[in-house]
Amino acid sequence: MNKLSALIAAPLLAGLLLSACGKKEEAPVAAEAPAPAASKIVVGLDDHFPPMGFRDESNQLVGFDIDMAREAAKRLGVEVEFKPIDWSAKEAELNGKRIDVLWNGLTITEERKQNIGFTAPYLENHQIVIVATNSPIKTKAELAGKIVGVQEGSSAVDAVKKDPAGNTLKELKQFGDNVTALMDLSAGRLDAIVVDEVVGRYYAAKKPGEYTVLEENFGTEEYGVGVRRDDTELLAKIDRAMADMKADGAAAKISEQWFGANIVK
Structure with a gap:
């Protein structure tokens, strides 16, 4: 290498060395922590x-x-x-x-x-029909022209509306809860209620002789x-x-x- 070439090469080499020394390796990206399990x-x-x-x-x-x-x-x-x-x-x-x-x-x-x-x-459940013990109603067909109570937002609402017998009712009256519906049934303001079997039979058993569960129901469902x-x-x-x-x-x-x-x- 001649003197002129050495003079040109020296600064270039120095620059390369400084660049190499100054370069920092990129830090690895931290893995995203998994969401904590719900407690x-x-x-x-x-x-x-x-x-x-x-x-x-x-x-x-x-x-x-x-x-x-x-x-x-x-x-x-x-x-x-x-x-x-x-x-x-x-x-x-x-x-x-x-x-x-x-x-x-x-x-x-x-x-x-x-x-x-x-x-x-x-669980498997049925939508049963409950009437007062002294009621003449024995079948779903005899609910025609009658006032029937259900709990608002319950599956009983859909079950009654989907059944042909539901189209013959005078009124499908909705309540905030089944307790109030049963009170209206006992007071004679309703002719029947449609309710989940597990609930209806529980209440009927608490007041023996006051209610009757019809043999027919408004369908089977699963919980x-x-x-x-x-x-x-x-x-x-x-x-x-x-x-x-x-x-x-x-x-x-x-x-x-x-x-x-x-x-x-």
Whole structure:
């Protein structure tokens, strides 16, 4: 290399060395931390729905579904909070994230499946017809021209409307809860009520001789726990806990306490 070339090359080499020394390696991008697992499940319910969920004489929430939810939460290692809601607005409460699940005798229907996800069914239920014991009504056909009560937002509403006998009623009167509907039946302001079998038979047994359950009903349905459609992880966990409860007899024990028999599906 001649002297001129060396003079030109020296600054270039120095620049390259300085550039190499000054370059810092980029720090690796930290992996996004997984979202912490929920430590509590908020259960939305109608607290006037015995024996599924209601308040006892001490104003404490009790019921079959209350006990089932507590047992499932214990197995999932989370706290459970019960939040009474307006049952007619249950889907809005769930999808608005004010509650995490609907667990209170919730009937699985194709229409509801469009808006919420369901666990596997855990109970089979019927929509029964209750009349006063002295009523002449013996069949669904004899409800023609009569006033029939149902709970607002319940599956009884849809069951009656879908049945041909429902088109013959004088009025389908909706109530905030089944207790008020039964009071109107006892007072003679209603000719009959249509209600979930688990609820209707519970109330009828409390007042023997006052009510009669017709042999015909407005259809069979299944109960499931409702979750948000995108909350697939919670759905899978509850399904697994419920399956374990059925397998080891815990669900049967709870059922026998409330119904006198194992009616868990």
